[in-house]
Amino acid sequence: MLRAAVAVLNRDRNAPLSTVADAADVGRSTLHRYFADREELLAATFDEALSELGRVMEEARIDEGRAVEALRRVVAAHVEVGEWVVFAFGDPANEAYAPDDAEPEPALLVDLIRRGQAEGDLTADLDAVWVVNVLWALVFTGMEQVEAGRLSRHAVASTVIRTLEGGVLARP
Incomplete structure (x- = not known):
């Protein structure tokens, strides 16, 4: 149900709960057995989002190898x-x-950026918190482009990495 909720609510944050129930292929009464109201559903969906982010961050093995490789992961x-x-x-x-x-920018990501700066692979004159926020903005924008049909999902990671690593200026 939470996967259906995230899909529906990403398209329309104000979608009725009946639309979420339909997307989850359950009745509205079933949805209400799990979530008493919209606030409970939103809170549970947010918790699941944080859980999913935590899971993939563990799988990214950010302590392994050079920071720039970990950043790509x-x-x-x-x-x-x-x-x-x-x-x-x-x-x-x-x-x-x-x-x-909750940390606004998780320390493990800030530390990863600082490690990359110390290794000389990431520019040292940018604040690490700034870089983390740029990373999230690029991922967010990439996913919006997928939703709009302007970018394929499999192209998002390479586009984000290319933008993050090279910027947008043409180099002579």
Whole structure:
């Protein structure tokens, strides 16, 4: 049901719960047995988004190898759960569902960027928190482009990595 919720709510945050139930192929009463109201559904969907992000971040093995290689794995991981990224970060109202101890930019990503800067693979004159936010913005934009039919899903990771690593200026 949460996968159906994220798909529906990414298209229309105000979609009626009956639309979520239809997408989940369950009746509205079944949906209400699990989620008493819209707020409960939104909170559960946000929790699941954070869970999915945590799962793929573990799978990205960010402590292995050079930071730039780990960063590429992080991008691929975020794209893998792109619909959850769009849901979690696409609406500022979701901040209400974040745990009290949630970090705005997870320390492990900030540390990864700093490691890449220390290794000399990432520019050292940009703040690591800025780079993390740019990473998320690129993934988010890539997933929006997929939804709009302007980019194929399998092209998102390479496009994000290329943009992140090379910027947009043509080099002579």
